Amino acid sequence: MSTSPAALRAAVNVDVDGLYLYDRVHGHQGGAGNSAEFDAKSHDARVWTLGVPRFLDLFARVGAKATFFVVAQDLASAEVRAVLADVVAAGHEVGNHSLTHPYNLSRLSGEQLREELHKARAILQDATGQAVAGFRAPGYVLSADLIHAVIDAGHTYDSSRFPSPAYQGAKALIIQLYRLRGRPSGSIAEAPAVWLGPRTPYRWTLPSGQNIVELPIGTLPGLRLPLIATSVIAGGEALRLATRPLLLNADWLNFECHAIDLLDHTGDQLPARFLAQPDQRVPLQAKWPVMLRTLEDLTATHDVATLAAWAEHV
Numbered sequence: 017m018s019t020s021p022a023a024l025r026a027a028v029n030v031d032v033d034g035l036y037l038y039d040r041v042h043g044h045q046g047g048a049g050n051s052a053e054f055d056a057k058s059h060d061a062r063v064w065t066l067g068v069p070r071f072l073d074l075f076a077r078v079g080a081k082a083t084f085f086v087v088a089q090d091l092a093s094a095e096v097r098a099v100l101a102d103v104v105a106a107g108h109e110v111g112n113h114s115l116t117h118p119y120n121l122s123r124l125s126g127e128q129l130r131e132e133l134h135k136a137r138a139i140l141q142d143a144t145g146q147a148v149a150g151f152r153a154p155g156y157v158l159s160a161d162l163i164h165a166v167i168d169a170g171h172t173y174d175s176s177r178f179p180s181p182a183y184q185g186a187k188a189l190i191i192q193l194y195r196l197r198g199r200p201s202g203s204i205a206e207a208p209a210v211w212l213g214p215r216t217p218y219r220w221t222l223p224s225g226q227n228i229v230e231l232p233i234g235t236l237p238g239l240r241l242p243l244i245a246t247s248v249i250a251g252g253e254a255l256r257l258a259t260r261p262l263l264l265n266a267d268w269l270n271f272e273c274h275a276i277d278l279l280d281h282t283g284d285q286l287p288a289r290f291l292a293q294p295d296q297r298v299p300l301q302a303k304w305p306v307m308l309r310t311l312e313d314l315t316a317t318h319d320v321a322t323l324a325a326w327a328e329h330v
């Protein structure tokens with residue numbers, strides 16, 4: 017990481033959301049997303065056992081240190097703990113993505129909220145032997161209570177703001193469509209005020225006087241199109257080339273991925289219901305080169321460091 021103030025800054029991160037969470041988002045009550053059926057010890061951990069190792073390979077190729085946001089309850093599984101050890105050994109950062117990833121975390125309060133933040137951070141620190149500095153909210157939705165709980169639990173930065181009208185508008189629309197179809201989604205839409213918030217890192221001072229560093233998720237300057245793996249994969253090579261000039265000059269890019277992004281729907285034999293995600297229709301063979309070229313561009317033009325490292329310079 018260069019200390020030159022003029023350098024373009026970038027970070028790469030992976031939300032390791034288990035397959036059970038996609039069932040919750042898409043309202044599949046019969047899937048393992050139904051929390052009554054969910055067992056942290058024996059859940060389908062293929063995002064960990066197949067997705068995360070592919071990301072480690074990708075990051076090794078471009079020489080990038082990344083941040084993995086982890087749902088702490090997943091560590092009840094021994095095979096998940098083994099993969100997490102590989103993440104730490106490769107020098108990547110581990111961030112807190114809550115204890116159980118409730119999509120309504122922003123509506124919780126008191127002890128429930130405290131447990132989601134404090135307990136998760138303690139579990140992650142135990143497992144990694146490192147201080148956990150950062151938090152990302154499930155579904156990127158914050159509330160005043162939540163951001164205070166994030167600070168109280170000892171985090172020094174948050175990376176949940178996603179100031180993209182294109183992304184937030186589409187999300188609000190999809191939630192509404194699911195509701196009309198009688199299959200309520202677990203997701204919550206974010207307030208429009210957030211859509212046009214700052215798109216570069218800043219120190220966020222709350223009315224209480226407490227403050228925390230905010231590292232917003234990646235949007236391209238101008239129209240604020242989301243630059244995350246989901247959009248890169250769905251848009252393919254054509255979109256990558258069209259947006260490349262913006263990427264190469266963006267002053268801040270926080271490139272967010274999900275571990276499912278490097279699963280292969282057919283080859284990894286995922287259940288058909290996961291095709292509800294448009295990016296899941298793209299085979300790994302097609303996704304891999306687009307992801308690799310995007311990261312090659314990013315590492316060639318930007319200083320790429322972990323979010324924890326950037327947080328120290330805000």
Ligand SMILES: [Zn+2]
Nearest residue numbers: 031033154155
């Ligand atoms: Zn998530």
